[in-house]
Amino acid sequence: MNVRIAISTGSPTPIYRQIAEQVRMAIATGKLRIGDQLPSVRALAEDLVLNPNTVARAYTDLTRDGLIESRSGRGVFIIRKRKVFTREEGRRRLEPLLDALIGEAMAMDFTREELHDLFQKKLSHWKHEGGAS
Amino acid sequence: MSDQPIIRTRGLTRYFAKKPAVYELDLDVPPGSVFAFLGRNGSGKTTTIRMLLGLLQPTRGQGQILGYDIRALPPEARARIGYLTEEHQLYRWMTVRECGDFQSRFFPRWNNKIFRGVISHFALKDGARVKELSRGERAGLCLALTLAPDPELLILDDPTLGLDPVARRSLVESMIYLTRRADRTIFFSSHQLADVERVADYIAVLDKSVLRASCSLETFRNSVKDVRLRFSGAPPALPEIPGLLQAFRSESELRLICVHYNQPAEQKLRALAPTSIETAPISLEDALISYLGERGEKSFILSEAEAQP
Numbered sequence: 244m245n246v247r248i249a250i251s252t253g254s255p256t257p258i259y260r261q262i263a264e265q266v267r268m269a270i271a272t273g274k275l276r277i278g279d280q281l282p283s284v285r286a287l288a289e290d291l292v293l294n295p296n297t298v299a300r301a302y303t304d305l306t307r308d309g310l311i312e313s314r315s316g317r318g319v320f321i322i323r324k325r326k327v328f329t330r331e332e333g334r335r336r337l338e339p340l341l342d343a344l345i346g347e348a349m350a351m352d353f354t355r356e357e358l359h360d361l362f363q364k365k366l367s368h369w370k371h372e373g374g375a376s
Numbered sequence: 377m378s379d380q381p382i383i384r385t386r387g388l389t390r391y392f393a394k395k396p397a398v399y400e401l402d403l404d405v406p407p408g409s410v411f412a413f414l415g416r417n418g419s420g421k422t423t424t425i426r427m428l429l430g431l432l433q434p435t436r437g438q439g440q441i442l443g444y445d446i447r448a449l450p451p452e453a454r455a456r457i458g459y460l461t462e463e464h465q466l467y468r469w470m471t472v473r474e475c476g477d478f479q480s481r482f483f484p485r486w487n488n489k490i491f492r493g494v495i496s497h498f499a500l501k502d503g504a505r506v507k508e509l510s511r512g513e514r515a516g517l518c519l520a521l522t523l524a525p526d527p528e529l530l531i532l533d534d535p536t537l538g539l540d541p542v543a544r545r546s547l548v549e550s551m552i553y554l555t556r557r558a559d560r561t562i563f564f565s566s567h568q569l570a571d572v573e574r575v576a577d578y579i580a581v582l583d584k585s586v587l588r589a590s591c592s593l594e595t596f597r598n599s600v601k602d603v604r605l606r607f608s609g610a611p612p613a614l615p616e617i618p619g620l621l622q623a624f625r626s627e628s629e630l631r632l633i634c635v636h637y638n639q640p641a642e643q644k645l646r647a648l649a650p651t652s653i654e655t656a657p658i659s660l661e662d663a664l665i666s667y668l669g670e671r672g673e674k675s676f677i678l679s680e681a682e683a684q685p
Contacts, residue, residue: 252570255657257597285556292549294410294575300594 246274250291258293262301270310270321281311281319380443382407382529382561383428387437390423397423399585400437405578408558410551412572412593413565415582416668421565424582425533429459442529455483458527460518460535468507472500472517476524483525494520498546512543519550530554532564536571544568551575569661583668593660600663601637605630605650612648617641621666633658633666 246269250261269275281287284302288295302319305311312322348358383405390398398420405411413421426432428441430449439446444453466475472495480486495502498516500509509517515535522530532551536544548571554560566572572579572593579596581589589596600621605611611630614623619635630650634641637655645653658666 252573253659253661255602255659255662257594257657258573259594289549289552292545292552292574294552294577295555296577297574 248287248291250293259297259300259304262287262291262298263304266301266305267308267310275321277321277323279321281321283318379407381405381440383439383441383563385424385428385437385439388424388427388439389435389437390420390427390432391435396585398427398582401582401587403580403587403590405561405563407561409577410555410562410575411564412576412579413563413582414567414569414572414579414664415565419582420585421582422533425531425563425565429457429531430454455485455525456528458522458525458530460522460530460532466506466514466517469505471503471505472509473502475506475517475521479521480524485525487524487526490526491520491524494523494550497550498543510543512539512546515539515543515547519547523550523554526557528557528560530560530562530564532562534565534567536566536568544571548574569664573660581664581667589667597657597660597663599635600658600667601634602656602658602662603632603634603637603645604652604654604656605632605645605648606652607648607650611650615644615648617644622669633662635667 246265248262248265250258252258254261256264266275266281275281281302282290284295284298287293288298291298302311302313306313309323310321311319313319345358353361381404383403385401385403388398388401388403389396401420401424403424413424415421423432427434428439428446430446433447441449442453442456444450467478470478476488476491476495480488480491494516498513498520500513500516500520504513506514506517519535535547539547551562551564552575554562562575576593578592579589580587581596591599607628607630609628611625611628614620614630614632617632617634618641619637620632621635622633624631632645642653
């Protein structure tokens with residue numbers, strides 16, 4: 244698996260949800276593709292030092308959402324790349340991030356043109372990666 | 377694996393002089409679970425554990441452990457329970473290997489592979505003497521001695537007390553490793569909520585000798601919510617809100633920590649005409665601190681069923 248899942252304790256987000264969200268995000272950004280294998284519940288639990296039930300809970304949610312599938316004796320696989328959020332929900336989540344980004348940029352005295360160029364550059368880089376579609 | 381609780385108490389009570397140390401405790405620990413026993417210092421956790429192990433007689437009430445009455449635990453029951461206490465009892469002059477050899481004679485089911493495994497996990501040297509070991513190394517040795525008899529119930533009384541982060545992590549890793557045996561139950565008391573978050577399926581919260589919550593970790597977390605109300609001016613006086621644990625007031629905001637925040641509670645808050653109401657999840661630590669704060673005298677989360685709004 245070319246994605247590293249990292250969790251943090253003490254967060255308002257429960258750990259099982261942190262795991263599920265990271266896998267969803269990795270699928271959405273193309274870091275995980277159809278057919279890629281996830282570590283077994285036991286392996287990920289021991290890697291992240293977690294109760295296996297917590298990892299199982301995350302995998303159950305991802306399975307329910309149709310993103311992963313457990314094939315008996317072989318492991319857990321990504322089966323579908325799909326839109327994680329509706330367009331509307333996506334916008335709702337994206338806008339605060341954009342506001343934060345622009346705010347930071349303004350605070351560091353970036354001009355609109357600079358910001359625009361940086362954004363374009365990043366976008367084209369993502370295209371090469373084949374991530375954004 | 378039966379569904380009978382591995383530990384079950386009803387009205388378990390212990391007084392010291394005229395003061396209750398544990399009062400009317402009803403506890404059910406499901407088999408195969410990792411169960412965290414939480415509460416402030418002096419809340420009665422150790423007294424409870426000592427009663428469960430038959431080391432202290434209850435003043436009244438009942439308790440069963442592995443199906444046996446805690447007032448008359450037979451040796452065969454004790455052999456199935458591993459107990460790791462706060463104060464580690466070891467002979468200071470023995471070496472690590474000698475400790476293992478010595479302990480193994482008391483346990484017919486002694487598994488030396490487990491002993492060796494834990495010893496190497498904590499990077500202990502066979503020839504090192506107990507008196508030369510660091511606190512973390514001693515904890516590792518004690519854990520190895522507790523685990524080698526392959527107990528089906530493990531009771532750990534504040535196992536990470538005084539351990540450095542590395543030793544603490546090794547201990548938590550060992551606990552995770554132990555869940556490989558699906559019928560093994562781990563009951564542990566702790567103040568380390570990061571560890572609890574990593575390993576616990578269930579939690580129970582004792583406060584001033586009384587059980588205040590007993591449910592799955594997830595239920596507990598879902599039950600405590602951080603509600604923020606914004607106002608155009610100064611926030612109005614707060615009406616009686618059931619399940620309110622804490623309220624913080626600022627110039628134009630009210631922040632409430634609530635248990636079982638539901639429709640009726642929300643309607644009451646809407647009646648205050650805030651410009652916005654936002655509900656957010658809260659970290660385990662914040663939830664527990666609010667729950668154990670001065671305001672909360674009531675018990676809100678005692679069963680899964682109650683937790684449904």
